[in-house]
Amino acid sequence: MQQGYSNREASRIVGINPRTGKRWRNGWHSPPTGKPKPPITVEAPAAEPSRYLREADRIHIADRLRENTSVRQIAAELHRSPSTISREIRRNGIALRGDASRWAYRPHAAQRRAEQRRPRPKPGKIGQNPSLRDFIQALRTGRTMRRPHRQSYKRQQRIRDMVMISERPAEAADRAVPGHWEGDLIIGKDGKSAIATLVERSTRYVLLAPLPQDHSAASTRDALVQAVTSLPPHLKRSLTWDQGSEMAAHKAFTIATDVPVYFCDPGSPWQRGSNENTNGLLRQYFPKGTDLSLHSREHLATVAAELNGRPRKTLGWETPAERLAKLLATAS
Known part of the structure; x- marks a missing residue:
């Protein structure tokens, strides 16, 4: 909203309800007493990231994109690969009209979609395809699973x-x-x-x-x-x-x-x-x-x-x- 967006448009970009946007906005304003309220804090990204992006990571991406920060800089701040950040933005972002280089990224909506995609166990590809399963069972080696072998550099002459x-x-x-x-x-x-x-x-x-x-x-x-x-x-x-x-x-x-x-x-x-x-x-x-x-x-x-x-x-x-x-x- 400091960049000129309305509450509704800003809420749409961030991926929240307009009412939530008003609460967030009011949390940053001074109350009638004149004493400023402490700003709403967001959990800082962990120094050692987990395998998956967290909601705090996605909020950080959204904040930094609004500040026109580069993908590489965001990746460095989150200790991630730049390709991870760029894929996340392309998957869950919307290019702004008139400026293809800027993205409207919705962190909370992205988090919800990620949680919906993640549940396990998922049905396996082989189990869903009887023809593929029958073909594999007819393979020459008859191997049920691959087993690890010793690395060559660990072998002694x-x-x-x-x-x-x-x-x-x-x-x-x-x-x-x-x-x-x-x-x-x-x-x-x-x-x-x-x-x-x-x-x-x-x-x-x-x-x-x-x-x-x-x-x-x-x-x-x-x-x-x-x-x-x-x-x-x-x-x-x-x-x-x-x-x-x-x-x-x-x-x-x-x-x-x-x-x-x-x-x-x-x-x-x-x-x-x-x-x-x-x-x-x-x-x-x-x-x-x-x-x-x-x-x-x-x-x-x-x-x-x-x-x-x-x-x-x-x-x-x-x-x-x-x-x-x-x-x-x-x-x-």
């Missing part, structure tokens, strides 16, 4: 004399030369049993090795040695693994097979992406939380043959078995 993937031959990166493998373990129930998975990078050919009792360094070494021994020399160029403790005997594996082992950087599963994707496919046959010691070596060979007989778009719709057979025929 447990393997001695590692040779990192940055030192791997360049020919392995472009997949032009066969014989470079990626490997990992699929862990069974209670972390006891496991299956070692090997994927050749250029053909996506899969080898599986059982670890029915444990996945210690010695057991993993022996299983991998047995898996790659039958391969021809030109298909035994390198093996890339993550920094799991099961590969602590990597030097003994290299001595037995003449296959050097390269290790991925911590928390970088994409550096052996073919193996990660294959392990996702294998979980259809070996679900999480099941005892993997129940699967015989013959059954693993059957599963590997089924994957190796699946046409792949990345191979021009050839199967890994067909692509590997061409390589063996060329070598011979």
